[in-house]
Amino acid sequence: MSEEKKTTRRGIAAAKPLKKLMADYFYEMDDAAKTGSRKIAWCTSVGPAELLRGMGFLVYYPENHGAMLGATRMxxxxIPYANAMGYSPDICSxxxxxxxxxxxxKTPLTMAYNIESVPRPDVLVFNTNQCRDVQDWFAWYSRELNVPLVGVHTHRDIGDIGEPQIKDIASQIEDLVPELEKVTGEKFDMDRFKEALGHSRRTSELWKACLEASAAIPSPWTFFDATIHMAPAVVSRGTKAANDYYELLLPELEQRIKDGVxxxxxEKHRLYWEGMPIWGKLRDLSEQFFSLKSCVVASTxxxxxxxDQLDPDEPFESMARAYTELFIVxxxxYK
Incomplete structure (x- = not known):
């Protein structure tokens, strides 16, 4: 009996520059933390990153670190050490x-990049749009590290979003500026802020096009690929580096579609993924779906x-709209 032919997946070439981008991101942060060459802001995953980038901060995302802890199965x-302090096992892991x-x-940054610890923040900045727990999470670090804490309190469970909500969130974001100026010691530069917004808008356009490539039959990539390649859209938005990366990835996906890759x-089944990735099982699940000829092509x-609502001509208002029109909010x- 002949052996069953084993199929293998063709890797995405852009994965190599992605690894370098992420390494550079963490090494730059580590150097700044050690030398004091740049101010570092910790920011929630859908916090006002464009404002922080525009004010010269390097931006670190503890939620990204949480995903890394999950992916490395650390x-x-x-988690039990936080539970022992009184944090419920039922809250955000x-x-x-x-x-x-x-x-x-302990941090996965040590194994991946030989970095001893996450960077110490100069300021902590949250937005409660994706998760209410982030306020308490950052408040704990504020007390522990004696670091200033500022944030945006987003409206939740809303259907139609009107001008009152947008004006409120826009004013909250704008009110962050004087507090952040105290940390940087520099005056706010509107042009620099608008430049960061423009970069984020372009990143969003490119990332959206990458995700829409999954509409092709067969799909050139899967949800499991996207959870890895989304990293620049999360941690490097507001920078040219994120745009440069997606300008590599998107043509590759388009070429795969043309070539029928x-x-x-x-591919027999096309599926939608609801909710968070199961970080510690990404590879196992990817291989399982692959073996079943099932492609996960979409996710919230x-x-x-x-x-893509970001608009440098209306910086604070467009940020408010972009961060308030999220599906999860x-x-x-409406959903």
């Missing part, structure tokens, strides 16, 4: 594994970093 060992990581002085050979998660009838 989270399970670290990003919070509890990150706090546990801090308490135990399938992410899942013999990867679309959460598309902010809306009420059930």
């Amino acid at each position: 989270a399970t060992d670290l 990003y919070l509890t594994c990150d706090v546990g990581s801090y308490l135990q002085k 399938a992410a899942v050979e013999g 998660y990867c679309n959460s970093w598309i902010f 809306r009420d059930e009838p």
Whole structure:
């Protein structure tokens, strides 16, 4: 009996420059933390990153660190240390594994980049749009590290979004400026802010086009690929580096479509993924779906970093709209 032919997936070439981009991101942050050459802001995943970039901060995302802890399967060992402090096992595991990581002085950055610890912040900035827990998470670090804490309190469970909500969030974002100026010691530069907004808008356009490539039959990539390649849209938005990366990835996906390259050979089923990635099982799940000739082509998660409402001509208002029109913020009838 002849052996069953084993199929293998054709890798995405842009993965190599992605690894360099992420390494450069963390090394720059580590150097700044050690030398004091740049101010560092910790920011929630859908916080006002464009404002921070425009004010010269390097931006670190604890939620990204939580995902790394999950992907490396360190989270399970670290969460109990946060639980022992009183944090409920029922709240966000990003919070509890990150706090546990801090308490135990362990981070996946050490294994990946030989970086001893996450960068110490000069300021903590949150937005409660995606998660209410981030306010308490950052407040704990503010007390622990004696670092200033500022944030935006987004309206939740809303259907139609009107001008009152937009004006409120825009004013909250604008009110951050004087507090952030105290940290940087520099005056706010509107042109620099608009430049960061323009970069984020372009990143969103490119990332959206990448995700829409999955509409092709067969799909050139899967949800599991996208959870990795979304990293620049999360941690580097507001920078040219993110745009440069997606200007590499998008043509590659388009070429795969032209060449009929399938992410899942013999694709039979096309599926939608609801909710968060299961970070510690990404590879296992990817291989399982592949073996079943099933391609996960869409998700709400990867679309959460598309902010095509951003407009440098209306910087604060467009940021407010982009961060308030998120799917997760809306009420059930809207969804």
